[in-house]
Amino acid sequence: MNMKRIIRYSFIMGLMLLSASCYKDKGNYAYEELNKVTIVFAHGEYLSPRAADTLHLEPKLIYKGDTIMASTVADEFTFTWYCNNVEIYTGPVLDYAVRDLTGIRPYVKLKMVNKKDESTFLAGFYCDIIPAYLYGWVVVTKKDNRSIITFIDPATYEVTADFYTTMSGEELGPNVVEVKEHWMAGSGLTNPGNVLIVRNDAAGNIELDGTNLNPIYNTNNFFLGNTLPEDFRPRGEFYMWDYSMMLDDNGNVYTRKHVNNAFSQSGVYPNKPMFIPNGVKFDKGWSGTYLSGQTILYDKTKGQLWLGSDRGLVLPITYMPGPPLPPGITLINDMDKELVYVGKLQQGRFTSSYFLVFFDGTQHYVQKIMVIDQFYTIQAVFMGEAPFGAGNAHAQSVFCQLPRIENYMFYSGGSDNKTLYLYEHGPAISAEYFTFDSPIKTITQSQSEVMGVQTHDQLMVGLENGDLYILGILSDHITDPSKRLIKKIELNEGVPVTTMYKVGFGFTQM
């Protein structure tokens, strides 16, 4: 092909292209206005439902300049809901059980399609599901020589009775003495605390997963060489930042350092008792506040208060030197009365104030101290002591100091120990709060979910006949007795032994 032909053909092609551009456009330019829809979820991009909840969500739509509910345009749009891209529901109002959402952190998405023009709009949110057992009441009862542990939902009061035996296929045995929650200091405040079941028998303590309540550890396995101390039966176990302490019913203490304080169990206990000078043995122990790094120990024989410190030491507590102590008070290093209760005060992460309740056989006294750990010496600031409960508190009385509002302490007493009293430290007055038809065995308060919200709103009272009462303790409950009873639960699982309110995440302890 010569050059002339190339030029000719190129010219023809160019001409054809030019003539094509003259082709008349017959397109439809009668556009309809496209109305954008903005989907708005009231809770934003994150939702924290409880696992037992059912989602009932109707989004708002910003459509044609108005804010309307989705159901009002059900004729115009199709609504399809997805969980992690799997269709789960159709319709403008999502009605779906949380437990049926799939994935670790489900992403729920709504797709709206305009039936007329097929324009599509999307919006979604993440579900941070609160496990069913993250927080709630935990009750241990004893029936037919069995310890039975029960979880009670704090909102619905749904009872999950005897869950340990159901889950593990094993018995707790007859000797559970305490149930408590503990957190891992180094694992972050958003981790749930685990549940520790202290059993006063050679089988050792059990730790349950704080999320699903499955048993995860037996603390007997954390003794040196997997060998238990001689004649060992736990009476208490206390977790601090870096150390744990075990108390047995021979009064011996065992301390261990946590290898990693992000783990709920780490490090081994020596399998021989810790040396405490002068043959001191401990009758009882109480955990200090979360992150206080304190464990209070009581030597009943010598009438002394000791501190298990977060450095693995066990040291006697003495009063801080200063002006003379008021005459006639109960000396914590030389008690002339029995220490029957220690109520910690939780007024911040590291606080270390306690109410000590003494009983001399006829009269109760309550003393407030602050314990200051100075590494090799432990000193207490004396803040006051007052008698209380005259004529109503007695040897069967049980106590419950509100940890965050120090003015209030509840105790049982009266005829057959059937009456609940409220003692106010400030004015030093007691008043009847509620009277039951059976002796009171346990009193527990629910703690604040987040500081300032739901603070001490409820009290659980466990009765000898197996009934549980949830009482309100907010200001309107205190002022109006008719409002105090919130719920009566006929548990029928035996006599309450120990109860607690499981608060869940560590940040609730701040």
Next chain:
Amino acid sequence: MKRISAIIILCCLLYGCSKDAVDKFADASYILLANSGSDTSGIKPVEYSFAFHPGVDIDTVPVLIKLMGRLSDQDRVVSVTVDEAGTTAIPADYDLPSPVLLRAGKHVDTIALVLHKSDRLLTQKFRIRLVINENEHFLPGPVANRQIDITFSDMIAKPSWWNSVVETNFLGAYSDTKYRLFIEATGIADMTDLSETEQRAYAIIFRDFLARGRENGEVYEDENGQINVSPNLF
């Protein structure tokens, strides 16, 4: 030449078919010293120190003997003697059972060699050499399993696990006296394969042992003064 080579190779092959000196399935039975019931390698010497067994004045060192041959339904005497030339211990230091028996129906048995503690052992190690001899029941087994040296003492030395970490974090400076007390307190002499948390727990037991003893009037001192654990131990 090729023929000669073939004959030599054939001879070598035939030599390989010569009868094994130790034939356990023949009529003869062999007895040998063994490290364990399943181990037939050469016997290893045994070292024992009373220092690792606090409070023990007489202790038994088990020496295994093993049969190569047919089991018998009767007890058979094994000839085991002390080799005077290779032994530095005196007869008062030990008891060798007599007679030594391989009991009926057993292919492995134990010679219970009893050692006696004495002050002599505090400063010197002594050796007992036991030798298997031929008798009417047994021939001695392989040469490497015919004699065993048992060295014993009441001496102690710094173990390799007592390193700078253990010294700094747990037990403090080493001394023989402290090591003996540590063994007495904890019942263990070797922390080689223990984790740090286990080492710490043993050190705590030792710390409390010292404190408890002192409360009862005991005095614990060594060349460094008062015996204590590391001040860093908590």
